[in-house]
Amino acid sequence: MDSFKAFRIHSPAGGDDARVETISLNDLSEGEVVIRGEYSSINYKDALAGTGAGRILRSYPLVGGVDIAGTVAESADPRFSTGDRVVVCGCGLSETRDGGFAQFARVPADAVNLLPAELDTRTAMGIGTAGFTAALAIHRMEHNGQHPGLGPIAVNGATGGVGSLAVDMFSGLGYEVTAMTSKATAQDYLQGLGASQVMNLKTTDFGQRPLEKAVWGGAVDSLGGDILGWLTRTVRPGGNIASIGLAAGVELKTTVMPFILRGVNLLGINSVDVAPAERAEVWARIASDLRPRHLDAIATREVSLAELPAQLPAYIEGTVTGRTIVCLQ
Ligand SMILES: NC(=O)c1ccc[n+]([C@@H]2O[C@H](COP(=O)([O-])OP(=O)(O)OC[C@H]3O[C@@H](n4cnc5c(N)ncnc54)[C@H](OP(=O)(O)O)[C@@H]3O)[C@@H](O)[C@H]2O)c1
Incomplete structure (x- = not known):
């Protein structure tokens, strides 16, 4: 030492x-x-x-x-x-x-x-902050009423750390997951983690209207910017969007329409300042029902x-x- x-x-x-x-x-x-x-x-x-x-x-x-x-x-x-x-x-x-x-x-x-006894230190760091944050997002979304019946979960930055673990954890819980990526070659990887669909963000038309067709039951956003704006306009009534990251931008352009007409919830996720008791709850879930498969x-x-x-x-x-x-x- x-x-x-x-x-x-x-x-x-x-x-x-x-x-x-x-x-x-x-x-x-x-x-x-x-x-x-x-x-x-x-x-x-x-x-x-x-x-x-x-x-x-x-x-x-x-x-x-x-x-x-x-x-x-x-x-x-x-x-x-x-x-x-x-x-x-x-x-x-x-x-x-x-x-x-x-x-x-x-x-x-x-x-x-x-x-938790079920996790060794190497497994814990395979999961790490990325997986802890994905799990915290799921935990908070479910507390706010998210359930598989609301519809598919959109996960962007899907080949990244947060994205990969969110795809794995959500699909393990029985949610349908649409993985969104900018990598053209990621289809097999993301389907292997449990994604039902893989969308290429490079060829996606985000539209312009304050409300687009509502397709997602909820979303996990690692990117911010235009993609997060589009998610607010395409999540179904009562769905939750976990805002986690800024890999594509820090701006958010949207209107109040998704929030006041569809009751869409935008949940800010900050993994740094989580109270010890909730941190322990999330690690216990990572070792059990959210354990990445x-x-x-x-x-x-x-x-x-x-x-x-x-x-x-x-x-x-x-x-x-x-x-x-x-x-x-
Ligand atoms: N709020 C919190 O507490 C918290 C905790 C952890 C992480 N984060 C944030 O969450 C984000 C993801 O973290 P991570 O550790 O998962 O990162 P990561 O492993 O580097 O993954 C990020 C993924 O985002 C996509 N991406 C990266 N740059 C992009 C760009 N310029 N435009 C569009 N897509 C881009 C890529 O996925 P595809 O190629 O598949 O699209 C990349 O694999 C970061 O912004 C990070 O700071 C926040």
């Missing part, structure tokens, strides 16, 4: 200012729990922070990585004991405090979840900390399919 490897980001420029180096526990943000990291994973936000394509960190330097799973090395909080298998997703990792791309992390006890097809890549930086640009280019696990030891 005296010294260990970490991927540290030194400035908003990313690039050469983000690199693997040797640090010690004293270099890390304060916290009651020290975790010996076994695995982390790459999320879009990590690519924004590590390449400098987006400003994620609030102070510098910080260790990158919004996720970590491992075992407790020491804890000043009685809820955790040495050797407990734990997971941390979001909670300010690689934003306001040092993150998970390191062999050790030091975090506040409130950020830590015990891993095709994780081996989704999380196909495993890289070391040294190999991590070279992986990041492809996320910004939108060319990645599925998830990448980072082996920390």
Whole structure:
């Protein structure tokens, strides 16, 4: 524990200012729990922070990585004991405090979840923030009345981390899923995860009217921009849209018509600031009814900390399919 490897980001420029180096526990943000990291994973936000394509960190330097799973090395909080298998997703990792791309992390006890017995640390990071966010979206949508009878669920950015896991989890629950992608070659992959239909977003006409034909029972949106606007105009009465990401844009152009005439619900999903009790509920569902059935097809890549930086640009280019696990030891 005296010294260990970490991927540290030194400035908003990313690039050469983000690199693997040797640090010690004293270099890390304060916290009651020290975790010996076994695995982390790459999320879009990590690519924004590590390449400098987006400003994620609030102070510098910080260790990158919004996720970590491992075992407790020491804890000043009685809820955790040495050797407990734990997971941390979001909670300010690689934003306001040092993150998970390191062999050790030091975090506040409130950020830590015990891993359900059914999940090992590698599986937890195959799922990671992307899968936690997909599961949180499903959890919140269902609390707000979503059910398979409302109609098919539209999932965009479908070959990405959130998208792939949302397709897998929703179809596992018995929903019909339409996967939306910009990749022409993704049909077999997405049908293999459980999608009933695959739509190519590059050839989709989004129309202009305030209300288009209502086809979707609900939607999971990782993209924002015109595509999210179109979803508001095409979701059926009472359906829910989980707004998760901004991979295609931060703007949302729509009217109030879908909301006041169809009762469409736009649910904002923020996986970073979830109360500990709800986080535990969502992890318990990930280990049971939401457990991805095709994780081996989704999380196909495993890289070391040294190999991590070279992986990041492809996320910004939108060319990645599925998830990448980072082996920390
Ligand atoms: N709200 C939260 O708490 C939360 C949590 C996790 C992630 N997110 C956000 O959710 C989004 C997805 O995250 P992720 O980790 O799943 O990312 P990812 O693995 O990189 O997947 C993003 C997918 O979006 C599509 N895409 C990327 N760039 C695009 C572009 N310019 N135009 C259209 N489509 C594009 C691609 O899918 P196709 O080629 O299949 O279309 C890509 O695979 C990101 O914006 C991320 O910041 C938010």
